[in-house]
Amino acid sequence: MSEDRAAEQLQYIKTEVKRCQVRWTAQRQVIVEHFIANKGHYTVEDFFGAVSVQDSSISMATVYRTLNLLVDIGVAVKRVFGDGPATFEFILNRDHHDHLIDVDSGEIVEFVDEDIERLQQLVAEELGYDLHDHRMILYGRKIKK
Numbered sequence: 749m750s751e752d753r754a755a756e757q758l759q760y761i762k763t764e765v766k767r768c769q770v771r772w773t774a775q776r777q778v779i780v781e782h783f784i785a786n787k788g789h790y791t792v793e794d795f796f797g798a799v800s801v802q803d804s805s806i807s808m809a810t811v812y813r814t815l816n817l818l819v820d821i822g823v824a825v826k827r828v829f830g831d832g833p834a835t836f837e838f839i840l841n842r843d844h845h846d847h848l849i850d851v852d853s854g855e856i857v858e859f860v861d862e863d864i865e866r867l868q869q870l871v872a873e874e875l876g877y878d879l880h881d882h883r884m885i886l887y888g889r890k891i892k893k
């Protein structure tokens with residue numbers, strides 16, 4: 749991702765956070781910058797481990813609150829895969845995708861399937877609904893060849 753894009757996203761998040769009457773702090777900035785730069789599925793502990801090295805004044809509670817704030821403003825999604833800990837994923841300017849979890853390794857595989865998307869739309873319509881969102885997680889074991 750280009751630096752311009754990252755700066756734009758940071759600016760957008762800053763504005764949205766302020767709109768929520770939440771103070772924008774140097775700690776929040778470090779956390780959000782790290783989040784923008786690292787696409788993937790991370791736990792609060794993962795983030796804390798990475799950002800506390802950059803700024804030792806950042807507490808686990810601040811990381812937790814900031815990530816939940818990002819969920820509230822719609823730029824992050826919080827998901828629990830299986831019985832694992834909650835993970836956070838940055839979704840601003842990202843296309844929709846679903847997930848498959850390898851039950852042995854815990855690896856998270858992302859995928860998009862047109863047929864599944866279309867079928868979900870159809871199911872919702874048949875039930876008389878306009879589909880807004882969906883969460884689908886597949887759990888599987890790798891087939892040994």
Ligand SMILES: [Zn+2]
Pocket residue numbers: 788789837845846847858
């Ligand atoms: Zn994902």
